[in-house]
Amino acid sequence: MGGDHGDRVRRMLDDGADAARSAIAASWRRSMTLHGLDPEDRGGAATLTAKELRQAQQAMEPMTRAAQGVLDRLFLAVGDTGCCVLLCNAEGVAVERRGASADDETFRRWGLWTGAVWSEAAEGTNGIGTALAEHRPLTIDRDQHFHSRNTAMACTSHPIHDPQGRLAGLLDVSSCRADATEGVMRLIAGAVADAARAIEAQTFRQHFHDARIVLAGDAAERNTAALLAVDRHDLVVGATRAARLALSITDERIAGQLAAAEVLVAGSVETDLLEAERGAVRRALALNSGNVSAAARALGVSRATLHRKMNRLGL
Numbered sequence: 001m002g003g004d005h006g007d008r009v010r011r012m013l014d015d016g017a018d019a020a021r022s023a024i025a026a027s028w029r030r031s032m033t034l035h036g037l038d039p040e041d042r043g044g045a046a047t048l049t050a051k052e053l054r055q056a057q058q059a060m061e062p063m064t065r066a067a068q069g070v071l072d073r074l075f076l077a078v079g080d081t082g083c084c085v086l087l088c089n090a091e092g093v094a095v096e097r098r099g100a101s102a103d104d105e106t107f108r109r110w111g112l113w114t115g116a117v118w119s120e121a122a123e124g125t126n127g128i129g130t131a132l133a134e135h136r137p138l139t140i141d142r143d144q145h146f147h148s149r150n151t152a153m154a155c156t157s158h159p160i161h162d163p164q165g166r167l168a169g170l171l172d173v174s175s176c177r178a179d180a181t182e183g184v185m186r187l188i189a190g191a192v193a194d195a196a197r198a199i200e201a202q203t204f205r206q207h208f209h210d211a212r213i214v215l216a217g218d219a220a221e222r223n224t225a226a227l228l229a230v231d232r233h234d235l236v237v238g239a240t241r242a243a244r245l246a247l248s249i250t251d252e253r254i255a256g257q258l259a260a261a262e263v264l265v266a267g268s269v270e271t272d273l274l275e276a277e278r279g280a281v282r283r284a285l286a287l288n289s290g291n292v293s294a295a296a297r298a299l300g301v302s303r304a305t306l307h308r309k310m311n312r313l314g315l
Contacts, residue, residue: 005148006040024125024144027133031124031146039124040148045111046122048093053115057095060087063160063168064096066202071098074173074195078188082177084112087199089169092119092129106176110153118172123147127155128172135159135167137196139189141182154180156189158196163207164251165241171196197225200240204229208238214260216243230260233308281309 012025013032031037048056057064067087075085075098084099084107097114099107107113120129124146131138139156155174162168173192175185205213208229216226216239226246229238236258239249247263280299288294296306309315 003040003148005143005151006038008143009039009146023134024140027120027125027130028146030120030133035121035124037124037146039146042149044109044149046117047111047113048115048117050115053093053095056089056091056093056115060089060095060169062206063087063162063199063203066206067096067199070195070198070202071096074098074171074191077191078173081175081180081184081188083173083175083188086112086128086172086174087169088118088128088132088172090132090167091117092122092132092170093117094128094172095169103176107174110150110174110176112153112174123150126150127157127174128170131157131159131172132167132170137189137193139185141185152176152178154185156185156192158189158192160196160199160203161241163204163238163240165239165244171199197242200242201225201227204238204240211237214264216247216264228260228263234260236260236263281306281315285315 009028009032012022013029028039032039064087071085071087078085079098079100082100082103084097084103086094087096088094094112094114094116097112099112111118117123118126118128120126120133123129125140126145126147127138127140130140137156137158139154141154143151145151145153153174153176155172157170157172159167160169160171171192173188175188204225204227211229211231214228214230216228225240226242227240228236228243228249231237236249236254239247239254243249249258249263281295284295284298285292288298292306292310293303296303299306301309
């Protein structure tokens with residue numbers, strides 16, 4: 001199998017047109033020419049020392065803490081089908097794992113274990129490293145792997161982003177079942193995507209625990225984890241990657257005191273509340289002939305607070 005797979009990799013890479021058309025071939029080409037890997041390498045996955053693993057786990061600790069319940073539930077859903085669950089950092093190092101003891105020997109032998117390095121530079125085309133390299137969800141099934149020694153596994157991965165919207169790591173489910181069908185892998189891919197979004201959302205909520213968390217977008221988009229963190233002045237202080245992409249939010253816009261009303265979808269609960277507040281302030285000002293001090297007294301707030309509200313509401 002090893003020689004046959006290696007020959008297949010080389011034949012495809014000899015055809016430049018195939019490499020241009022196929023995402024797998026493009027990754028194989030990176031593995032061989034950029035990273036200098038051999039598809040028939042008999043070695044195993046590189047593994048961090050115990051000290052290096054502890055350092056990697058500590059760096060991921062806020063996300064790992066937020067992910068515990070999600071990892072448990074995902075493993076309950078897929079563990080009986082011969083799968084293990086890995087939470088990896090942005091370098092492709094597995095820092096947290098869930099697996100059935102009956103499958104441990106197989107997964108440990110394959111390197112699907114904490115401390116193993118699954119970057120594309122280290123392992124060639126694989127679900128973890130290639131999804132990180134291409135920054136997108138990905139399934140690498142058996143002989144789509146670059147290394148012959150990895151062709152018995154099927155891996156489904158989904159990137160995870162930190163509270164600032166940066167790539168922070170990845171969630172992976174790998175199967176040791178030779179009979180895992182394409183339909184089963186599609187179901188697993190959906191479960192992995194949902195779990196990755198849940199980890200992002202939980203990490204975001206924990207990071208901005210003092211802020212109000214607002215769902216951005218309409219009901220049809222609620223599975224995208226498009227969340228905003230809004231302070232007591234209704235200024236956006238944080239946004240998930242999905243919210244940043246959907247609403248064109250950048251660090252610069254947040255630093256420039258971005259009002260939630262500027263980016264929330266018209267007709268949402270949050271914008272309705274802001275409109276109601278805007279109307280109340282307008283009525284108070286009208287009833288008091290535009291006198292801010294009198295309007296503030298009528299609303300039960302200080303003059304300075306009312307001025308801040310007026311600026312925030314664009315009045």
